[in-house]
Amino acid sequence: MNQNQFHIDNVDMAWCPGCGNFSILKALKMALAELEIQPKDLVVCSGIGQAPKSPQYMNTNFFNGLHGRSFSPAVAVKAVNPNLTVIVEGGDGDNYGEGGNHFIHNIRRNPNIAHFVHNNMVYGLTKGQASPTSERGFITPVQTTGVILEPFNPIAVAISLDASFVARAFAGDIEQTKALMKEAIKHKGYALIDIFQPCVTFNKNNTYKWFKDNTYYLDESYDPTDRVEAFKKAIETDKFPLGIIYKAPVKPTFDENIGVYKEDKTPVCFRNNDNKDKLKQLITSKR
């Protein structure tokens, strides 16, 4: 299987030259091809922003929904048809701001879904406002005297909810990003990768060089199954650790817990529920 399965030629891509989204998309297509997933069996759910346009630029089923609302449909899709590979993809505003509540509570559900957040610490599509992950002091057309809020820490939040798999990547490193994506997709349970990327047009602070200088890779000596150590890593900002930061002990996924697949593994969407007799019984029991 070569990467052409997911590749589309001559797509009019709305991203600026040099945008980190290009690398992330490339890494994703490679990861999917190497995992031998078929486009028809993949669903990518995204919201609104520049990053959420990604599924439109590849060969896949997609549900490009509302801003902040990509995760909810994804959880439902996976529950209704667990045979599909489901990925949630979008930006930091989409996933941590508008979608913040869904981020928190869907992690609690532990859906068997890979979640790729393109984190460029700015709102690109709407032209440069601060995002939940923007650094303090970041100056924008709206935060004219600099961001005064504490940046949202998705790694720490995810670990506090005992997210099944938590990682951080950097778009500038396609091979490593691809490798992490493969791990996340293969992982049984919720898998988050917060992917640092530069926004060449609207974020002149957190550039390619800035990310290179302010990140480091965790090495083999690091044990991601130690949750307390993971919290320590989560609050490191000088420099930010990259790689798999936390891996929870294996636990049942959302579609295993909801009960409909206890006895019958057929996806709910393909069941021929002839419930008439049972329903008649239920109705008659109300006499």
Next chain:
Amino acid sequence: MSNSSSIAKDVSIVVCGEAGQGVDTIAEVLTTILKKAHYNIFVAKEFMSRIRGGTNSCTIRVSSEKVNANINKIDFLIPLSKEAMSHLSKRISSDTVVFSDKEFIDENYRNKCKIIETSFASIAKEIGGSIYVNTVASGLILGLFDVDEDIVKTYIEKSFFNKGLEVVKSNNNAIKRGYDLAKSIIDKENIVIKMDKDKTVANEIIVTGAEAVGMGAIAGGCNFISAYPMSPATGVLVFLAQNKEDFGIIVEQAEDEIAAINMALGAWYAGARAITTTSGGGFALMCEGVSLAGMIESPMVIHVAQRPGPATGLPTRTEQGDLNLILYSGHGDFPRAIYTPGDMQEAFYLTAHAFNIADNYQIPAFVLTDQYLMDSFYNTEEFDLEDIKIERNIVETTSDYKRYELNDTGISPRGIPGHGVGLVQLDSDEHDETGHITESMEVRSQMVQKRLNKLEELKNATIPPEFYGSEDYKTLIVGWGTTKNIILEAIKQINNPDLAYIHYSQIYPLHEFTSDYLVQAQNTIVVEGNVTAQFARFIRQETGIEIDTKILKHDGIAFSVEELIENIEKVI
């Protein structure tokens, strides 16, 4: 009230007390047993938004013919708290007989009604504790109806079986003491109920509005519900949760209403049949999701149980005040269907129907009810599944599949991911036939038109309003939703051959006969539970016809038959 020589057609019993005292339990016990004794029963509940304290009441109607409507009159009143009688001050009349222990008798009413002092508390104490007060009181009422004691015994044994023999025995004892009280009242006070029985009741079911909607959903093929708890709509979520194993339903309590509707849309995308349930304030959060459904052309079934607004309003009361919201919610133009069931039968069939309509036309379909319907219950004909067909319209995709293929009807074949070799691509942005984002003005117009074409198709499937009365009517009453049985009982009592009534169980699209019906009348009246006559305004918008008289209510309680009669007679 009846004396020993007349036959009562219907008796209304009101039980009133604090939350947690067992008002609902008494209503359930009485109606279950009275139905087994072949009487028609109806219960309307009004209650405060609290778990303990306050004052709540159940109005229980027992009748030889069906009377499934809210009324004011109280034949028998059982107050269980000091505030009960004053709470019902407007409904107590000289015909009301109050059965009450001394401590709950409000002396202000001594001369306004008949008060019979009872000793429920001391009897209960003899039996084993104040917990038996409710059973003694129930026994009194059942004794007045002279219900066959075997029926009661069977019920008690079944209900308290798992609490042990002692509890069963004590409850049977409590019932017997209640019967003794009834006997002495019949002898001393000459209060006797003679009511014809109705054998057809035996094969009927008792359901609440919430259960009717829930069953309708299952009948409609529902296999997914995501919802956020909100009075008075939670009952539907609870019902489906309790039946999820038997029917293979995915049930998930969402973190908020925004998640609820977005999850449901994801479920439809993947091939499930999803519903959500909420009330006005929760639905307000779903408006964006409704707009999404319109844009991605996804089926969706939304049950909204109305309560008085704005904002938090009266969480446990009833109103018909969200019609405008349901009509116009969701930015942009796209079609929808709105069903407004008026009784349990409609609640069941229309909910099932909503799933097929949603699937056929790929639109959001609403089932609009209210607290009055949700919490009422009565015996009704068993729901018939014979004619209900689950119409699934999913296609297996081919490699050139386009989700939004343009055609005459505007309804493109709907594929789902993983079913066929094609790709199913949805976009909340304006999109081309393949579901990809577009800024082309031409494509935009085509898609707007496509979505609106579906409305033309949908109009062909509109359920006509139900007409009651003679064809040469002079005055026409127009109503929608849960006022149905109340209006029917009112006009039956008014008994004026010039008076007719149309009941709308679907208000959008508005049926094309509407103008014809209105134009024929010399006098038109709308009856609805909101202050701005929302349905009347909508009719004027669609037909140009102004309805002459508006009978409106917005105090949190459903119309009563009596107040409707009074208001209708003023204008005819």
